[in-house]
Amino acid sequence: xxxxxxxxxxxxxxxxxxxxxxxxxxxxxxxxxxxxxxxxxxxxxxxxxxxxxxxxxxxxxxxxxxxxxxxxxxxxxxxxxxxxxxxxxxxxxxxxxxxxxxxxxxxxxxxxxxxxxxxxxxxxxxxxxxxxxxxxxxxxxxxxxxxxxxxxxxxx
Amino acid sequence: xxxxxxxxxxxxxxxxxxxxxxxxxxxxxxxxxxxxxxxxxxxxxxxxxxxxxxxxxxxxxxxxxxxxxxxxxxxxxxxxxxxxxxxxxxxxxxxxxxxxxxxxxxxxxxxxxxxxxxxxxxxxxxxxxxxxxxxxxxxxxxxxxxxxxxxxxxxx
Numbered sequence: 001x002x003x004x005x006x007x008x009x010x011x012x013x014x015x016x017x018x019x020x021x022x023x024x025x026x027x028x029x030x031x032x033x034x035x036x037x038x039x040x041x042x043x044x045x046x047x048x049x050x051x052x053x054x055x056x057x058x059x060x061x062x063x064x065x066x067x068x069x070x071x072x073x074x075x076x077x078x079x080x081x082x083x084x085x086x087x088x089x090x091x092x093x094x095x096x097x098x099x100x101x102x103x104x105x106x107x108x109x110x111x112x113x114x115x116x117x118x119x120x121x122x123x124x125x126x127x128x129x130x131x132x133x134x135x136x137x138x139x140x141x142x143x144x145x146x147x148x149x150x151x152x153x154x155x156x
Numbered sequence: 157x158x159x160x161x162x163x164x165x166x167x168x169x170x171x172x173x174x175x176x177x178x179x180x181x182x183x184x185x186x187x188x189x190x191x192x193x194x195x196x197x198x199x200x201x202x203x204x205x206x207x208x209x210x211x212x213x214x215x216x217x218x219x220x221x222x223x224x225x226x227x228x229x230x231x232x233x234x235x236x237x238x239x240x241x242x243x244x245x246x247x248x249x250x251x252x253x254x255x256x257x258x259x260x261x262x263x264x265x266x267x268x269x270x271x272x273x274x275x276x277x278x279x280x281x282x283x284x285x286x287x288x289x290x291x292x293x294x295x296x297x298x299x300x301x302x303x304x305x306x307x308x309x310x311x312x
Binding site for chain 1: 273274276
């Protein structure tokens with residue numbers, strides 16, 4: 001009889017050889033020393049890069065169970081459902097993995113206007129610019145329109 | 157007089173407060189315990205996600221100096237110019253940073269057909285698929301056409 005309280009571990013295959021990892025059909029993700037894997041999140045309709053976050057096995061399992069993205073917050077050291085406070089959940093349309101299976105890619109449909117807690121559509125609203133060969137690098141705002149008011153949404 | 161042998165450190169500002177990091181114009185990236193920062197790489201013309209790699213300060217500096225992407229290989233623990241062997245270099249059209257400045261985004265023009273060492277255009281050529289609630293996750297090939305022959309390119 002199958003244990004009903006299935007853990008994420010049972011969803012994941014052991015790491016095999018490089019050819020197995022790169023060309024095989026077993027999902028054998030490489031978690032880092034902290035048990036995390038990086039997840040790139042893009043909008044499935046526009047292909048826009050929205051954010052990058054991390055999952056542990058439990059976040060992965062909850063994402064698979066719910067169809068909505070869960071992550072693990074490194075700063076808070078806690079499981080975190082994206083949109084739990086804001087309502088801006090991310091419905092996962094497709095999950096992919098890279099060649100060496102150490103990065104996930106979530107293609108999502110967003111509920112709500114923006115993925116970034118600062119109120120922008122994407123977390124990547126500044127470009128890195130070099131003013132001169134010896135000058136410190138500076139940032140330039142790009143695509144930085146606020147699509148929601150974080151003070152209202154998060155009640156800060 | 158400015159030291160000509162400028163190090164990447166002089167290009168980078170110290171980490172400030174959260175509002176400074178999120179809304180400021182100083183580039184103050186957060187490198188992890190190993191001195192690395194994750195870099196998402198997309199095609200500037202198609203917005204396709206090509207790969208994810210890591211930079212240390214030296215790779216960042218060489219990227220800025222050359223306009224072509226350099227990374228730091230975690231498996232080989234060595235600085236690495238993308239395309240050094242294959243010729244498939246990545247010309248950086250724009251570099252962005254995310255809200256908390258711990259991920260970089262490189263928008264690139266590719267020289268050569270593919271970014272992945274397996275011969276594909278992108279490293280993300282497999283989807284993660286759930287066959288049943290208790291079954292191990294499996295992978296499905298998608299967008300996995302080989303655009304170059306890795307045996308020929310890398311001489312394996």
